[in-house]
Amino acid sequence: QPPQFQKPSFGRLPQQQLQQSGPKCALVVPKGNGEICITQESINRAFNRASKEFRLIESRDGSNSEQLAETLLETSRLLALEHKMEADEIHGALPLIDVFKTSIGRFCQKQPKCEVKRFRTYDGTCNNLDNPNWGAISAPFRRLIPPDYADDISLPRISVTGDQLPTARYISSTIHRDLGFHDHAVTVFLPAFGQLIDHDMASGAETKDPRTNAEPKCCDVSPDRRHPACWPIDIPSNDPFYSLFGRRCLEFVRSATGLKDKCKLGSRSTFNTVTSFLDASFVYGTAKDTANKLRTFRAGWLKSNSALRNLGLKDLLPARTENPDENCKRPSQDLFCFEAGDSRVNQQVMLVTLHVIFLREHNRLAAELGKINPHWDDERVFQETRHIVAAYVQQITYNEFLPMVLGKDIMEDYGLLLNRDGYSSDYNPKVNPNLPVSFFAAAFRFGHSVIPSQIEQWSVTHKHVGSRRLSELFNRPFDMYQGGVTDRYISGFMNQVAQAADDAVTEELTNHLFAEPLKSFGTDLASLNMQRGRDHGVPSYNAYRAFCGLRRARQWNDLAGSFTNETLQKYSRTYATPDDIDLWSGGISERPMPGSMVGPVFGCIMGETFKNLRYGDRFWFENGGWPNSFTIDQVNEIRKIKLSRLLCDNGDRIETAQVYSMVLPDPQINPRVPCKSSVLPRLNLELWRESKGKPNNVKNPQQFAPSFGPPSSLAGGFNNVSTPTTILFLMS
Ligand code: HEM
Numbered sequence: 001q002p003p004q005f006q007k008p009s010f011g012r013l014p015q016q017q018l019q020q021s022g023p024k025c026a027l028v029v030p031k032g033n034g035e036i037c038i039t040q041e042s043i044n045r046a047f048n049r050a051s052k053e054f055r056l057i058e059s060r061d062g063s064n065s066e067q068l069a070e071t072l073l074e075t076s077r078l079l080a081l082e083h084k085m086e087a088d089e090i091h092g093a094l095p096l097i098d099v100f101k102t103s104i105g106r107f108c109q110k111q112p113k114c115e116v117k118r119f120r121t122y123d124g125t126c127n128n129l130d131n132p133n134w135g136a137i138s139a140p141f142r143r144l145i146p147p148d149y150a151d152d153i154s155l156p157r158i159s160v161t162g163d164q165l166p167t168a169r170y171i172s173s174t175i176h177r178d179l180g181f182h183d184h185a186v187t188v189f190l191p192a193f194g195q196l197i198d199h200d201m202a203s204g205a206e207t208k209d210p211r212t213n214a215e216p217k218c219c220d221v222s223p224d225r226r227h228p229a230c231w232p233i234d235i236p237s238n239d240p241f242y243s244l245f246g247r248r249c250l251e252f253v254r255s256a257t258g259l260k261d262k263c264k265l266g267s268r269s270t271f272n273t274v275t276s277f278l279d280a281s282f283v284y285g286t287a288k289d290t291a292n293k294l295r296t297f298r299a300g301w302l303k304s305n306s307a308l309r310n311l312g313l314k315d316l317l318p319a320r321t322e323n324p325d326e327n328c329k330r331p332s333q334d335l336f337c338f339e340a341g342d343s344r345v346n347q348q349v350m351l352v353t354l355h356v357i358f359l360r361e362h363n364r365l366a367a368e369l370g371k372i373n374p375h376w377d378d379e380r381v382f383q384e385t386r387h388i389v390a391a392y393v394q395q396i397t398y399n400e401f402l403p404m405v406l407g408k409d410i411m412e413d414y415g416l417l418l419n420r421d422g423y424s425s426d427y428n429p430k431v432n433p434n435l436p437v438s439f440f441a442a443a444f445r446f447g448h449s450v451i452p453s454q455i456e457q458w459s460v461t462h463k464h465v466g467s468r469r470l471s472e473l474f475n476r477p478f479d480m481y482q483g484g485v486t487d488r489y490i491s492g493f494m495n496q497v498a499q500a501a502d503d504a505v506t507e508e509l510t511n512h513l514f515a516e517p518l519k520s521f522g523t524d525l526a527s528l529n530m531q532r533g534r535d536h537g538v539p540s541y542n543a544y545r546a547f548c549g550l551r552r553a554r555q556w557n558d559l560a561g562s563f564t565n566e567t568l569q570k571y572s573r574t575y576a577t578p579d580d581i582d583l584w585s586g587g588i589s590e591r592p593m594p595g596s597m598v599g600p601v602f603g604c605i606m607g608e609t610f611k612n613l614r615y616g617d618r619f620w621f622e623n624g625g626w627p628n629s630f631t632i633d634q635v636n637e638i639r640k641i642k643l644s645r646l647l648c649d650n651g652d653r654i655e656t657a658q659v660y661s662m663v664l665p666d667p668q669i670n671p672r673v674p675c676k677s678s679v680l681p682r683l684n685l686e687l688w689r690e691s692k693g694k695p696n697n698v699k700n701p702q703q704f705a706p707s708f709g710p711p712s713s714l715a716g717g718f719n720n721v722s723t724p725t726t727i728l729f730l731m732s
């Protein structure tokens with residue numbers, strides 16, 4: 001069984017004492033010797049006042065969700081004020097009120113009605129039939145422990161002393177300076193794939209200025225004229241880098257406020273704008289409209305750019321011709337960035353390259369499936385291909401990526417090892433696949449520490465042929481239009497060693513992020529990570545220690561085993577108390593666990609998240625008994641897929657690759673093999689052949705009800721798992 005970490009306790013109030021919907025009171029909260037009665041009238045009063053302030057209009061189609069979220073937050077603030085509620089009561093009690101019994105109900109969108117179908121919806125709704133919005137777009141980030149807001153409702157976290165925390169940039173420049181250490185085992189494909197799946201799972205909601213429909217600018221605007229969501233980051237006057245340019249401010253805008261499940265009251269929630277499920281949403285988008293724009297509607301294909309065909313090379317992503325300058329620095333009007341299912345695609349070339357590989361794989365599969373099943377129409381080929389591509393993402397994530405990042409122990413403890421054979425019957429509709437805010441804002445940003453300063457290109461014969469600074473490539477993916485560059489990046493990423501996952505982050509990210517062409521400075525990703533954590537009310541590293549079963553530090557010495565002496569000293573000089581350490585900073589600075597790239601706190605947050613993304617996904621590729629289920633032979637085919645297979649098939653002239661492309665090649669334990677080697681099997685698509693009219697694999701459509709039990713993966717052995725210290729398992 002996965003370890004039972006301390007269950008989230010939202011407040012110290014005994015839940016049975018909280019009565020809902022009594023005759024007079026919507027909620028009764030015990031307080032001191034007495035109790036607080038929150039009446040429906042007081043809720044309605046607070047809501048009316050707040051709705052005037054935010055000009056809420058009545059509508060149940062979701063078009064008012066932004067104002068409704070702000071209105072409900074203000075309602076909560078007014079109620080907390082009126083009833084003198086403390087943090088525990090705000091987090092533990094307010095969400096228990098059934099708002100459908102108050103005037104709020106009229107404004108809250110109804111849950112969609114679900115049907116059981118073969119393919120996933122684009123927006124992730126109806127994956128969970130009882131909670132149709134779980135894992136879907138706009139779902140709130142969930143909390144592993146109660147939030148930490150300065151006013152218990154919404155204002156960013158401050159020090160437990162009551163003072164402001166040190167500015168995020170100060171922590172970045174003292175603790176997260178680049179020391180340039182390399183990892184000893186992983187290649188650049190590890191962070192590249194990590195970021196790709198990050199974009200499958202997570203995207204925070206930007207606050208837009210209604211006048212410009214862009215994120216507001218904060219730095220060069222006087223504080224009284226700033227957009228209310230502005231919360232720029234102060235740069236100390238003696239900053240080792242920005243002082244050279246007289247910069248004192250980094251742009252930062254707080255994320256948009258979101259609705260809680262069923263419009264519940266309580267402290268500020270934020271939401272995910274993509275599906276948290278690993279469903280290849282970065283290929284297809286998270287709305288039908290987006291998917292339709294990407295499709296050719298012929299033979300199940302996605303649109304692509306054929307500019308390189310005359311050189312005998314495969315297609316690239318289609319050009320972004322709508323809003324061509326959005327997140328794209330074009331040197332001239334006739335050069336375009338790329339379009340894909342996720343709008344962040346052009347951020348840098350690692351990401352673009354993987355998007356290209358998945359686009360090509362989609363079209364390769366669609367072509368084959370179309371030949372094997374000539375009676376399938378465009379829609380059927382498209383959806384069956386999408387279904388396989390999502391399964392690939394799950395297989396590669398749990399079979400290659402997570403074992404390297406988390407190591408064998410966490411994989412086992414959280415039930416993350418894939419089954420060796422047979423179907424899984426471990427889908428559990430009670431498991432919530434929404435991402436924890438601590439995962440989105442901190443733990444999965446561990447990858448920022450692994451990014452190298454230079455991006456290398458290698459030849460297909462594995463020789464280094466050139467390097468470019470990462471900062472020259474932000475939002476400038478144009479060299480992909482040169483014949484052969486896709487291969488040179490693919491080969492580069494499988495041969496270039498990644499940075500170590502430690503407290504150091506490359507200056508390309510901490511001083512030059514998104515630098516404009518020819519500008520000497522950009523912004524700082526480490527600062528953004530910490531500011532984002534504070535923005536979302538993410539409690540401190542120390543609070544998560546307690547959640548993860550470690551001892552909560554009372555004094556600096558208690559952390560001696562967790563950090564190097566040097567880091568600990570820096571922390572003690574930077575923060576007022578161990579209770580203040582930002583989660584992202586503490587998490588990436590922790591000493592890694594044996595066989596893992598991360599320490600126990602990030603390991604625990606990621607373990608929790610990836611456990612729920614597996615057991616809470618009804619469309620998980622190993623699940624049996626649903627209309628979406630693959631046949632068992634198909635599942636076994638997918639189990640053989642490795643990232644190197646996709647590189648071989650979708651590069652232009654890649655002929656050899658190491659078996660595990662996220663791990664450095666090694667003649668003994670991770671040898672380069674020819675792409676035609678049986679060590680890298682291709683999916684046998686004959687298993688997808690269907691005789692006309694017969695549904696693919698649902699033997700008895702009545703038998704949808706899955707059985708629930710302990711994850712059978714835990715009973716199984718050790719399958720295909722690799723970790724830096726257990727890399728020998730790779731080849732077993
Ligand atoms: C050159 C590579 C990368 C760049 C330039 C980059 C940049 C960024 C930026 C600008 C943000 C938004 C920051 C904010 O305002 O909160 C972000 C968020 C994030 N990044 Fe990265 N990142 C990179 C690589 C990675 C990698 C390798 C991972 C994981 C393995 C990762 C995981 C995340 C996650 C989980 C988020 C939050 C979700 C989101 O809003 O996108 N990133 N990154």
Ligand SMILES: [Ca+2]
Pocket residue numbers: 199200201274275276277278279280281282
């Ligand atoms: Ca997704």
